[in-house]
Amino acid sequence: MLNAALSTSTSRHPVPASIKCGSPEPRSPLSLMGAPMRYPRNTEIFGEDEPAEYLYQVVSGAVRTYKMLDDGRRQVSAFYLPGDVFGFEAGETHATSAEAISDSQILVIKRSALMARADHEKDLAQQLWTLTARELERTQRHVLLLIKRAEERVAGFLLDMERRAAKAKAVELAMSRQDIADYLGLTIETVSRTLTQLQQTGVISLSSSRCVELRNRTALAQLNA
Amino acid sequence: MLNAALSTSTSRHPVPASIKCGSPEPRSPLSLMGAPMRYPRNTEIFGEDEPAEYLYQVVSGAVRTYKMLDDGRRQVSAFYLPGDVFGFEAGETHATSAEAISDSQILVIKRSALMARADHEKDLAQQLWTLTARELERTQRHVLLLIKRAEERVAGFLLDMERRAAKAKAVELAMSRQDIADYLGLTIETVSRTLTQLQQTGVISLSSSRCVELRNRTALAQLNA
DNA sequence: GCAGATTATTGATGTAAATCAAGGTCTTAT
Protein backbone atom coordinates (compact mmCIF):
# COMPACT_ATOMS: atom_id res chain seq x y z
CA MET A 1 0.00 0.00 0.00
CA LEU A 2 2.88 2.30 0.55
CA ASN A 3 3.74 0.92 -2.79
CA ALA A 4 0.34 1.70 -4.29
CA ALA A 5 0.35 5.18 -2.79
CA LEU A 6 3.73 5.95 -4.23
CA SER A 7 2.99 4.66 -7.65
CA THR A 8 -0.41 6.20 -8.18
CA SER A 9 -0.11 9.53 -6.43
CA THR A 10 3.45 10.70 -6.87
CA SER A 11 5.53 8.76 -9.35
CA ARG A 12 3.46 7.33 -12.08
CA HIS A 13 1.35 10.21 -13.33
CA PRO A 14 3.00 13.50 -12.52
CA VAL A 15 2.62 14.85 -16.05
CA PRO A 16 -0.49 16.01 -17.86
CA ALA A 17 -1.95 13.26 -20.01
CA SER A 18 -1.72 15.65 -22.92
CA ILE A 19 2.01 15.09 -23.36
CA LYS A 20 2.38 12.79 -26.31
CA CYS A 21 5.29 10.68 -27.45
CA GLY A 22 6.49 11.24 -30.97
CA SER A 23 7.81 8.61 -33.33
CA PRO A 24 10.84 9.47 -35.45
CA GLU A 25 10.32 10.45 -39.07
CA PRO A 26 12.10 8.46 -41.78
CA ARG A 27 15.25 10.13 -43.05
CA SER A 28 17.20 9.21 -46.18
CA PRO A 29 20.93 9.47 -45.71
CA LEU A 30 21.58 7.15 -48.59
CA SER A 31 19.59 6.93 -51.77
CA LEU A 32 18.80 3.31 -51.45
CA MET A 33 16.73 1.42 -53.93
CA GLY A 34 15.45 -1.65 -52.20
CA ALA A 35 12.47 -3.81 -51.51
CA PRO A 36 10.22 -2.65 -48.68
CA MET A 37 9.56 -5.53 -46.30
CA ARG A 38 7.39 -5.92 -43.23
CA TYR A 39 8.74 -7.62 -40.11
CA PRO A 40 6.28 -8.28 -37.28
CA ARG A 41 7.34 -7.60 -33.71
CA ASN A 42 10.02 -9.99 -32.37
CA THR A 43 10.75 -11.65 -35.70
CA GLU A 44 14.28 -12.28 -36.82
CA ILE A 45 15.66 -10.19 -39.67
CA PHE A 46 18.96 -12.01 -39.86
CA GLY A 47 20.96 -14.31 -37.62
CA GLU A 48 24.50 -14.19 -36.34
CA ASP A 49 27.00 -15.87 -38.67
CA GLU A 50 24.54 -15.92 -41.56
CA PRO A 51 25.90 -14.68 -44.88
CA ALA A 52 25.39 -10.92 -45.09
CA GLU A 53 23.48 -10.73 -48.37
CA TYR A 54 21.52 -7.60 -47.66
CA LEU A 55 21.77 -4.13 -46.22
CA TYR A 56 18.77 -2.77 -44.32
CA GLN A 57 17.25 0.64 -43.72
CA VAL A 58 14.51 1.14 -41.16
CA VAL A 59 11.49 2.92 -42.58
CA SER A 60 9.24 2.58 -39.55
CA GLY A 61 9.43 0.63 -36.33
CA ALA A 62 12.62 -0.26 -34.50
CA VAL A 63 15.27 -2.96 -34.60
CA ARG A 64 17.74 -4.44 -32.14
CA THR A 65 20.95 -6.26 -33.00
CA TYR A 66 22.46 -8.58 -30.43
CA LYS A 67 24.77 -11.44 -29.62
CA MET A 68 23.98 -14.38 -27.40
CA LEU A 69 26.65 -15.64 -25.04
CA ASP A 70 27.05 -19.33 -24.31
CA ASP A 71 25.50 -19.04 -20.86
CA GLY A 72 22.36 -17.35 -22.13
CA ARG A 73 23.30 -13.75 -21.46
CA ARG A 74 22.39 -11.43 -24.30
CA GLN A 75 24.36 -8.36 -25.37
CA VAL A 76 22.26 -5.90 -27.32
CA SER A 77 24.70 -4.20 -29.68
CA ALA A 78 22.51 -1.43 -31.01
CA PHE A 79 19.03 -0.08 -31.59
CA TYR A 80 18.06 1.17 -35.03
CA LEU A 81 15.30 3.73 -35.59
CA PRO A 82 13.65 5.05 -38.76
CA GLY A 83 16.30 6.30 -41.15
CA ASP A 84 19.06 4.17 -39.66
CA VAL A 85 20.96 1.68 -41.78
CA PHE A 86 22.08 -1.63 -40.33
CA GLY A 87 23.35 -5.07 -41.23
CA PHE A 88 26.20 -3.76 -43.32
CA GLU A 89 29.19 -5.97 -42.66
CA ALA A 90 32.73 -5.74 -43.87
CA GLY A 91 33.07 -9.50 -43.91
CA GLU A 92 30.80 -12.01 -45.55
CA THR A 93 28.73 -12.84 -42.47
CA HIS A 94 26.68 -10.95 -39.92
CA ALA A 95 28.44 -10.28 -36.64
CA THR A 96 25.12 -10.07 -34.77
CA SER A 97 21.52 -11.19 -35.03
CA ALA A 98 18.80 -8.64 -35.76
CA GLU A 99 15.15 -8.60 -34.68
CA ALA A 100 12.27 -6.22 -35.11
CA ILE A 101 11.41 -4.67 -31.73
CA SER A 102 8.00 -3.57 -32.94
CA ASP A 103 6.23 -4.18 -36.24
CA SER A 104 8.63 -2.63 -38.71
CA GLN A 105 8.87 -1.63 -42.32
CA ILE A 106 12.36 -2.14 -43.59
CA LEU A 107 14.01 -1.44 -46.91
CA VAL A 108 16.10 -4.42 -47.95
CA ILE A 109 18.93 -3.79 -50.40
CA LYS A 110 20.97 -6.48 -52.11
CA ARG A 111 24.57 -6.22 -51.05
CA SER A 112 26.04 -7.60 -54.25
CA ALA A 113 24.16 -5.04 -56.36
CA LEU A 114 25.26 -2.25 -54.07
CA MET A 115 28.88 -3.34 -54.09
CA ALA A 116 28.85 -3.64 -57.84
CA ARG A 117 27.56 -0.10 -58.17
CA ALA A 118 30.05 1.15 -55.57
CA ASP A 119 32.80 -0.29 -57.72
CA HIS A 120 32.41 2.46 -60.29
CA GLU A 121 30.50 5.09 -58.32
CA LYS A 122 32.97 6.73 -56.02
CA ASP A 123 30.32 8.67 -54.15
CA LEU A 124 28.47 5.52 -53.25
CA ALA A 125 31.68 3.79 -52.16
CA GLN A 126 32.38 6.81 -49.99
CA GLN A 127 28.89 6.67 -48.46
CA LEU A 128 29.26 3.01 -47.62
CA TRP A 129 32.61 3.66 -45.98
CA THR A 130 31.06 6.50 -44.00
CA LEU A 131 28.34 4.12 -42.83
CA THR A 132 30.96 1.81 -41.36
CA ALA A 133 32.75 4.76 -39.76
CA ARG A 134 29.52 5.98 -38.15
CA GLU A 135 28.90 2.54 -36.79
CA LEU A 136 32.39 2.57 -35.34
CA GLU A 137 31.76 5.89 -33.62
CA ARG A 138 28.49 4.60 -32.25
CA THR A 139 30.18 1.51 -30.87
CA GLN A 140 32.92 3.64 -29.31
CA ARG A 141 30.26 5.68 -27.52
CA HIS A 142 28.72 2.41 -26.37
CA VAL A 143 32.06 1.36 -24.85
CA LEU A 144 32.24 4.68 -23.07
CA LEU A 145 28.81 4.06 -21.54
CA LEU A 146 29.71 0.61 -20.30
CA ILE A 147 32.49 1.72 -18.01
CA LYS A 148 30.21 4.08 -16.10
CA ARG A 149 27.87 3.72 -13.17
CA ALA A 150 24.28 2.63 -13.69
CA GLU A 151 22.82 6.11 -13.40
CA GLU A 152 25.30 7.48 -15.92
CA ARG A 153 24.60 4.67 -18.37
CA VAL A 154 20.87 5.27 -18.21
CA ALA A 155 21.36 9.03 -18.58
CA GLY A 156 23.59 8.51 -21.61
CA PHE A 157 21.07 6.12 -23.12
CA LEU A 158 18.19 8.57 -22.67
CA LEU A 159 20.15 11.44 -24.21
CA ASP A 160 21.09 9.26 -27.17
CA MET A 161 17.48 8.22 -27.69
CA GLU A 162 16.31 11.80 -27.49
CA ARG A 163 18.94 12.94 -29.98
CA ARG A 164 17.92 10.27 -32.46
CA ALA A 165 14.19 10.36 -31.90
CA ALA A 166 11.63 12.61 -33.49
CA LYS A 167 11.46 16.09 -32.13
CA ALA A 168 8.62 15.76 -29.67
CA LYS A 169 7.83 16.77 -26.15
CA ALA A 170 8.74 13.30 -24.88
CA VAL A 171 10.82 10.37 -26.07
CA GLU A 172 9.13 7.15 -27.05
CA LEU A 173 11.10 4.09 -26.02
CA ALA A 174 10.36 1.37 -28.51
CA MET A 175 12.25 -1.24 -26.50
CA SER A 176 11.52 -3.09 -23.27
CA ARG A 177 13.39 -2.69 -20.00
CA GLN A 178 15.07 -6.01 -20.77
CA ASP A 179 16.33 -4.64 -24.09
CA ILE A 180 17.68 -1.54 -22.38
CA ALA A 181 19.26 -3.63 -19.63
CA ASP A 182 20.98 -5.90 -22.15
CA TYR A 183 22.23 -2.87 -24.05
CA LEU A 184 23.60 -1.18 -20.94
CA GLY A 185 24.99 -4.29 -19.28
CA LEU A 186 22.60 -3.95 -16.32
CA THR A 187 19.60 -5.90 -15.02
CA ILE A 188 16.00 -4.85 -15.65
CA GLU A 189 15.64 -4.16 -11.94
CA THR A 190 18.53 -1.72 -11.96
CA VAL A 191 17.23 0.02 -15.09
CA SER A 192 13.79 0.31 -13.55
CA ARG A 193 15.09 1.59 -10.21
CA THR A 194 17.39 4.08 -11.92
CA LEU A 195 14.55 5.48 -14.01
CA THR A 196 12.37 5.75 -10.91
CA GLN A 197 15.15 7.55 -9.11
CA LEU A 198 15.70 9.98 -12.00
CA GLN A 199 11.99 10.65 -11.89
CA GLN A 200 11.97 11.21 -8.15
CA THR A 201 14.76 13.77 -8.49
CA GLY A 202 12.78 15.53 -11.20
CA VAL A 203 15.32 14.89 -13.93
CA ILE A 204 12.89 12.96 -16.09
CA SER A 205 9.23 12.16 -15.97
CA LEU A 206 7.61 8.96 -17.13
CA SER A 207 4.09 9.48 -18.38
CA SER A 208 4.08 5.77 -19.10
CA SER A 209 6.85 3.23 -18.82
CA ARG A 210 7.70 3.67 -22.49
CA CYS A 211 7.36 7.44 -22.70
CA VAL A 212 10.00 9.63 -21.08
CA GLU A 213 10.13 13.38 -20.85
CA LEU A 214 13.59 14.82 -20.22
CA ARG A 215 12.93 17.65 -17.77
CA ASN A 216 16.49 18.50 -16.82
CA ARG A 217 18.83 17.97 -19.71
CA THR A 218 21.66 19.71 -17.88
CA ALA A 219 21.54 17.16 -15.08
CA LEU A 220 21.45 14.31 -17.59
CA ALA A 221 24.36 15.78 -19.52
CA GLN A 222 26.32 16.08 -16.30
CA LEU A 223 25.71 12.43 -15.57
CA ASN A 224 26.75 11.61 -19.11
CA ALA A 225 30.03 13.60 -18.86
CA MET B 1 55.09 -13.03 6.01
CA LEU B 2 52.26 -15.23 4.91
CA ASN B 3 52.38 -12.82 2.09
CA ALA B 4 56.11 -13.28 1.54
CA ALA B 5 55.85 -17.04 1.84
CA LEU B 6 53.09 -17.21 -0.70
CA SER B 7 54.72 -14.97 -3.19
CA THR B 8 58.20 -16.42 -3.12
CA SER B 9 57.54 -20.10 -2.70
CA THR B 10 54.34 -20.91 -4.56
CA SER B 11 52.93 -18.19 -6.76
CA ARG B 12 55.55 -15.95 -8.14
CA HIS B 13 58.15 -18.27 -9.64
CA PRO B 14 56.55 -21.55 -10.59
CA VAL B 15 58.07 -21.51 -14.09
CA PRO B 16 61.64 -22.08 -15.14
CA ALA B 17 63.51 -18.82 -15.61
CA SER B 18 64.31 -20.02 -19.10
CA ILE B 19 60.86 -19.12 -20.38
CA LYS B 20 61.25 -15.94 -22.36
CA CYS B 21 58.70 -13.42 -23.51
CA GLY B 22 58.58 -12.75 -27.20
CA SER B 23 57.87 -9.42 -28.84
CA PRO B 24 55.63 -9.33 -31.90
CA GLU B 25 57.22 -9.12 -35.34
CA PRO B 26 56.22 -6.23 -37.60
CA ARG B 27 53.68 -7.20 -40.22
CA SER B 28 52.69 -5.15 -43.27
CA PRO B 29 48.99 -5.34 -44.02
CA LEU B 30 49.11 -2.15 -46.00
CA SER B 31 51.94 -1.00 -48.20
CA LEU B 32 52.41 2.27 -46.47
CA MET B 33 55.02 4.77 -47.46
CA GLY B 34 55.60 7.00 -44.49
CA ALA B 35 58.14 8.65 -42.28
CA PRO B 36 59.49 6.48 -39.48
CA MET B 37 59.31 8.34 -36.19
CA ARG B 38 60.47 7.55 -32.68
CA TYR B 39 58.18 8.17 -29.70
CA PRO B 40 59.67 7.71 -26.23
CA ARG B 41 57.63 5.94 -23.58
CA ASN B 42 54.58 7.89 -22.37
CA THR B 43 54.78 10.60 -24.99
CA GLU B 44 51.69 11.76 -26.81
CA ILE B 45 51.31 10.82 -30.47
CA PHE B 46 48.12 12.77 -31.00
CA GLY B 47 45.44 14.32 -28.81
CA GLU B 48 41.69 13.95 -28.71
CA ASP B 49 39.91 16.45 -30.98
CA GLU B 50 43.09 17.34 -32.82
CA PRO B 51 42.83 17.36 -36.62
CA ALA B 52 43.56 13.88 -37.92
CA GLU B 53 46.35 14.67 -40.36
CA TYR B 54 48.17 11.38 -40.20
CA LEU B 55 47.69 7.66 -40.16
CA TYR B 56 50.07 5.57 -38.04
CA GLN B 57 51.50 2.10 -38.20
CA VAL B 58 53.39 0.61 -35.28
CA VAL B 59 56.80 -0.75 -36.27
CA SER B 60 58.04 -1.56 -32.78
CA GLY B 61 56.83 -0.81 -29.29
CA ALA B 62 53.19 -0.40 -28.29
CA VAL B 63 50.54 2.30 -28.26
CA ARG B 64 47.39 3.00 -26.27
CA THR B 65 44.50 5.17 -27.37
CA TYR B 66 42.18 6.56 -24.72
CA LYS B 67 39.59 9.11 -23.73
CA MET B 68 39.54 11.09 -20.52
CA LEU B 69 36.24 11.62 -18.77
CA ASP B 70 35.44 14.86 -17.01
CA ASP B 71 35.92 13.37 -13.57
CA GLY B 72 39.39 12.07 -14.35
CA ARG B 73 38.49 8.50 -15.23
CA ARG B 74 40.32 7.21 -18.26
CA GLN B 75 38.91 4.79 -20.81
CA VAL B 76 41.61 3.01 -22.78
CA SER B 77 40.04 2.32 -26.17
CA ALA B 78 42.66 0.06 -27.66
CA PHE B 79 46.21 -1.22 -27.62
CA TYR B 80 48.22 -1.29 -30.84
CA LEU B 81 51.14 -3.66 -31.38
CA PRO B 82 53.71 -3.92 -34.19
CA GLY B 83 51.95 -4.14 -37.54
CA ASP B 84 48.77 -2.49 -36.29
CA VAL B 85 47.45 0.67 -37.90
CA PHE B 86 45.78 3.34 -35.81
CA GLY B 87 44.68 6.96 -35.83
CA PHE B 88 42.61 6.57 -38.96
CA GLU B 89 39.46 8.59 -38.48
CA ALA B 90 36.45 8.95 -40.68
CA GLY B 91 35.96 12.53 -39.57
CA GLU B 92 38.48 15.31 -39.55
CA THR B 93 39.51 14.96 -35.90
CA HIS B 94 40.82 12.22 -33.66
CA ALA B 95 38.21 10.58 -31.46
CA THR B 96 40.84 9.58 -28.89
CA SER B 97 44.30 10.52 -27.71
CA ALA B 98 47.25 8.22 -28.42
CA GLU B 99 50.41 7.63 -26.40
CA ALA B 100 53.42 5.37 -26.74
CA ILE B 101 53.31 2.75 -23.98
CA SER B 102 56.98 1.94 -24.45
CA ASP B 103 59.61 3.52 -26.68
CA SER B 104 58.12 3.02 -30.11
CA GLN B 105 58.99 3.31 -33.74
CA ILE B 106 56.00 4.39 -35.73
CA LEU B 107 55.43 4.95 -39.42
CA VAL B 108 53.59 8.20 -39.96
CA ILE B 109 51.64 8.58 -43.19
CA LYS B 110 50.04 11.79 -44.40
CA ARG B 111 46.32 11.38 -44.59
CA SER B 112 45.78 13.84 -47.43
CA ALA B 113 48.31 12.03 -49.61
CA LEU B 114 46.74 8.71 -48.83
CA MET B 115 43.24 9.94 -49.54
CA ALA B 116 44.35 11.49 -52.79
CA ARG B 117 45.84 8.19 -53.91
CA ALA B 118 42.78 6.29 -52.71
CA ASP B 119 40.68 8.51 -54.95
CA HIS B 120 41.93 6.76 -58.07
CA GLU B 121 43.34 3.52 -56.64
CA LYS B 122 40.37 1.35 -55.87
CA ASP B 123 42.47 -1.27 -54.07
CA LEU B 124 43.81 1.29 -51.65
CA ALA B 125 40.34 2.73 -51.02
CA GLN B 126 39.19 -0.80 -50.30
CA GLN B 127 42.07 -1.38 -47.88
CA LEU B 128 41.29 1.81 -46.00
CA TRP B 129 37.65 0.81 -45.71
CA THR B 130 38.70 -2.61 -44.44
CA LEU B 131 40.81 -0.89 -41.80
CA THR B 132 37.77 0.91 -40.47
CA ALA B 133 35.75 -2.29 -40.55
CA ARG B 134 38.43 -4.17 -38.59
CA GLU B 135 38.45 -1.42 -36.02
CA LEU B 136 34.69 -1.74 -35.75
CA GLU B 137 34.94 -5.46 -35.14
CA ARG B 138 37.61 -4.89 -32.52
CA THR B 139 35.44 -2.35 -30.75
CA GLN B 140 32.48 -4.74 -30.85
CA ARG B 141 34.60 -7.40 -29.16
CA HIS B 142 35.56 -4.78 -26.58
CA VAL B 143 31.88 -4.12 -25.83
CA LEU B 144 31.35 -7.84 -25.40
CA LEU B 145 34.16 -7.95 -22.83
CA LEU B 146 32.76 -5.04 -20.84
CA ILE B 147 29.48 -6.71 -19.97
CA LYS B 148 31.21 -9.71 -18.40
CA ARG B 149 32.58 -10.46 -14.96
CA ALA B 150 36.11 -9.45 -14.01
CA GLU B 151 37.60 -12.92 -14.48
CA GLU B 152 36.02 -13.22 -17.92
CA ARG B 153 37.27 -9.79 -18.97
CA VAL B 154 40.82 -10.62 -17.96
CA ALA B 155 40.65 -14.01 -19.68
CA GLY B 156 39.38 -12.38 -22.87
CA PHE B 157 42.09 -9.78 -22.70
CA LEU B 158 44.84 -12.37 -22.29
CA LEU B 159 43.56 -14.45 -25.19
CA ASP B 160 43.41 -11.37 -27.37
CA MET B 161 46.97 -10.40 -26.45
CA GLU B 162 48.19 -13.90 -27.12
CA ARG B 163 46.48 -14.00 -30.51
CA ARG B 164 48.03 -10.70 -31.53
CA ALA B 165 51.46 -11.16 -29.99
CA ALA B 166 54.46 -12.89 -31.44
CA LYS B 167 54.41 -16.65 -31.34
CA ALA B 168 56.39 -17.31 -28.19
CA LYS B 169 56.15 -19.47 -25.14
CA ALA B 170 54.74 -16.59 -23.11
CA VAL B 171 52.95 -13.32 -23.80
CA GLU B 172 54.72 -10.06 -23.11
CA LEU B 173 52.38 -7.43 -21.72
CA ALA B 174 53.67 -4.07 -22.83
CA MET B 175 51.16 -2.19 -20.70
CA SER B 176 50.81 -1.58 -16.97
CA ARG B 177 48.09 -2.95 -14.72
CA GLN B 178 46.57 0.53 -14.79
CA ASP B 179 46.39 0.42 -18.59
CA ILE B 180 44.76 -3.00 -18.48
CA ALA B 181 42.34 -1.86 -15.78
CA ASP B 182 41.32 1.21 -17.78
CA TYR B 183 40.83 -0.95 -20.86
CA LEU B 184 38.70 -3.50 -19.02
CA GLY B 185 36.73 -1.03 -16.89
CA LEU B 186 38.18 -2.47 -13.67
CA THR B 187 40.59 -1.24 -10.99
CA ILE B 188 44.27 -2.22 -10.87
CA GLU B 189 43.57 -4.11 -7.67
CA THR B 190 40.91 -6.24 -9.33
CA VAL B 191 43.14 -6.92 -12.35
CA SER B 192 45.99 -7.90 -10.07
CA ARG B 193 43.84 -10.11 -7.88
CA THR B 194 42.26 -11.78 -10.90
CA LEU B 195 45.64 -12.57 -12.42
CA THR B 196 46.83 -13.95 -9.09
CA GLN B 197 43.75 -16.10 -8.88
CA LEU B 198 44.18 -17.40 -12.45
CA GLN B 199 47.72 -18.28 -11.50
CA GLN B 200 46.66 -20.04 -8.32
CA THR B 201 44.22 -22.18 -10.28
CA GLY B 202 46.99 -23.04 -12.73
CA VAL B 203 45.33 -21.38 -15.71
CA ILE B 204 48.20 -18.99 -16.30
CA SER B 205 51.62 -18.48 -14.87
CA LEU B 206 53.35 -15.16 -14.35
CA SER B 207 57.11 -15.42 -14.64
CA SER B 208 57.14 -11.69 -14.02
CA SER B 209 54.28 -9.24 -13.73
CA ARG B 210 54.56 -8.38 -17.42
CA CYS B 211 55.14 -11.87 -18.78
CA VAL B 212 52.25 -14.34 -18.82
CA GLU B 213 52.23 -17.93 -19.92
CA LEU B 214 48.81 -19.32 -20.84
CA ARG B 215 48.88 -22.82 -19.39
CA ASN B 216 45.24 -23.74 -19.85
CA ARG B 217 43.82 -22.16 -22.96
CA THR B 218 40.68 -24.26 -22.71
CA ALA B 219 39.85 -22.81 -19.31
CA LEU B 220 40.52 -19.29 -20.59
CA ALA B 221 38.38 -19.88 -23.66
CA GLN B 222 35.58 -21.14 -21.44
CA LEU B 223 35.76 -17.96 -19.38
CA ASN B 224 35.75 -15.97 -22.60
CA ALA B 225 32.67 -17.75 -23.98
C1' DG C 1 75.06 -1.03 -3.77
C1' DC C 2 71.65 2.11 -2.21
C1' DA C 3 67.74 5.89 -2.08
C1' DG C 4 63.79 7.21 -4.15
C1' DA C 5 60.20 6.60 -7.40
C1' DT C 6 57.17 3.72 -9.77
C1' DT C 7 54.48 -0.30 -10.22
C1' DA C 8 52.31 -4.39 -8.37
C1' DT C 9 50.30 -7.20 -4.78
C1' DT C 10 47.57 -8.15 -0.79
C1' DG C 11 44.29 -7.31 3.03
C1' DA C 12 40.19 -5.09 5.29
C1' DT C 13 36.13 -2.79 4.58
C1' DG C 14 32.39 -0.46 1.99
C1' DT C 15 29.02 -0.12 -1.64
C1' DA C 16 26.69 -0.36 -6.16
C1' DA C 17 24.44 -3.45 -8.54
C1' DA C 18 22.89 -8.42 -8.86
C1' DT C 19 19.88 -11.72 -7.26
C1' DC C 20 15.85 -13.46 -5.13
C1' DA C 21 11.08 -12.69 -4.35
C1' DA C 22 6.61 -10.64 -4.55
C1' DG C 23 3.21 -7.65 -6.43
C1' DG C 24 1.39 -4.42 -9.63
C1' DT C 25 0.20 -2.80 -14.33
C1' DC C 26 -0.65 -3.16 -19.01
C1' DT C 27 -2.01 -6.01 -23.20
C1' DT C 28 -4.45 -9.31 -25.66
C1' DA C 29 -7.72 -12.75 -26.51
C1' DT C 30 -11.75 -15.02 -25.49
Add this chain to the structure above:
DNA sequence: ATAAGACCTTGATTTACATCAATAATCTGC
Protein backbone atom coordinates in the same frame (compact mmCIF):
# COMPACT_ATOMS: atom_id res chain seq x y z
C1' DA D 1 -15.75 -7.91 -18.73
C1' DT D 2 -12.45 -11.17 -17.33
C1' DA D 3 -8.61 -14.27 -17.46
C1' DA D 4 -3.88 -15.15 -18.90
C1' DG D 5 0.39 -13.60 -19.95
C1' DA D 6 3.96 -10.17 -20.63
C1' DC D 7 6.11 -6.41 -18.71
C1' DC D 8 7.43 -3.36 -15.01
C1' DT D 9 8.30 -1.90 -10.27
C1' DT D 10 9.64 -2.41 -5.58
C1' DG D 11 11.69 -4.59 -1.43
C1' DA D 12 15.15 -7.65 1.01
C1' DT D 13 19.37 -9.75 0.75
C1' DT D 14 23.74 -11.12 -1.29
C1' DT D 15 27.88 -10.44 -3.80
C1' DA D 16 31.36 -8.82 -6.93
C1' DC D 17 34.03 -5.25 -7.28
C1' DA D 18 35.66 -0.63 -5.56
C1' DT D 19 37.91 1.80 -2.16
C1' DC D 20 41.12 2.54 1.44
C1' DA D 21 45.45 1.26 3.32
C1' DA D 22 49.74 -0.99 3.72
C1' DT D 23 53.56 -3.52 2.02
C1' DA D 24 56.45 -5.58 -1.52
C1' DA D 25 58.73 -5.85 -5.81
C1' DT D 26 60.93 -3.54 -9.64
C1' DC D 27 63.18 0.19 -11.97
C1' DT D 28 66.38 4.38 -12.22
C1' DG D 29 69.90 7.15 -11.46
C1' DC D 30 73.72 8.20 -8.40
